[in-house]
Amino acid sequence: MKKLFKTTSLTIALASATGMATAADTIGFVDPTYVLQNHPVLLDATVKFNKFIKESQSKFAEDDKKLAEENKELTAERDKINADAQKLQNEQKAVEESIKKKVAALEKEAPRLRSKDIQTRQNAIQKEADAFQKKVEAIQKREAEFAKKAEAFQKRADEFQKKIEQANKENGGINPQEAQKQAIDEVNATIKDIAKSKGYTLVLQPQIALYAEDESKDITEAVLEAIVKKHPNIKIEKPAETKTEATKQEEVKK
Numbered sequence: 001m002k003k004l005f006k007t008t009s010l011t012i013a014l015a016s017a018t019g020m021a022t023a024a025d026t027i028g029f030v031d032p033t034y035v036l037q038n039h040p041v042l043l044d045a046t047v048k049f050n051k052f053i054k055e056s057q058s059k060f061a062e063d064d065k066k067l068a069e070e071n072k073e074l075t076a077e078r079d080k081i082n083a084d085a086q087k088l089q090n091e092q093k094a095v096e097e098s099i100k101k102k103v104a105a106l107e108k109e110a111p112r113l114r115s116k117d118i119q120t121r122q123n124a125i126q127k128e129a130d131a132f133q134k135k136v137e138a139i140q141k142r143e144a145e146f147a148k149k150a151e152a153f154q155k156r157a158d159e160f161q162k163k164i165e166q167a168n169k170e171n172g173g174i175n176p177q178e179a180q181k182q183a184i185d186e187v188n189a190t191i192k193d194i195a196k197s198k199g200y201t202l203v204l205q206p207q208i209a210l211y212a213e214d215e216s217k218d219i220t221e222a223v224l225e226a227i228v229k230k231h232p233n234i235k236i237e238k239p240a241e242t243k244t245e246a247t248k249q250e251e252v253k254k
Helices: 032-037 040-059 061-112 115-170 176-197 220-229 243-253
Strands: 027-029 202-204
Touching: 032 176, 032 220, 040 061, 040 115, 040 176, 061 115, 176 220
Parallel strands: 027 202
Antiparallel strands: none
């Protein structure tokens, strides 16, 4: 299964280089990616989405399979009709040429023929034309019947899609884009609030700092804790990964 939520760059103005700091700045640190990955709204949305997918696989599998098989059959039928229609177009040229020659020959020979013979040959020409016309009508009938089948299939496919959407709504109305926007906005606002409350005038990402003597300046956990408190109804069993592990791994790499 593809990841439901992609990590999106936070819009908060975090300094990207230590050269931006001045002697007058009071510097704090925060790992916004870690906070976003452990945001309760995103974690809860992911759990609900995974649950929905799992339930859907069993709930809608049979209908999905039937629609897929019917779509395959309709595609094959459409291709056969198109192929037969193309053959009929090619045959039409031959029939028209044949009738044209027979009509010309009859007109030329008519003065020397008896009325009965003329009528016989006219009937033969008409019979040839009628036979081809029946083929045309037959292919037109097949096309009309197929159009009805395709319309009915599309209606069932639309109804099936609505069933899935309704089930998704009943499951909590997961909307990845809205959930992620909410999480990003909250992370941005909370970082600003925490930084301001601690008197920081500049906030950097931990990966930028080569050395920090005072680890208390890292407000990552404080930011996450503040966000979690905003969502008391969302119970999160375990963070995606601990801040210490994530940050230390980055520091070791550097």
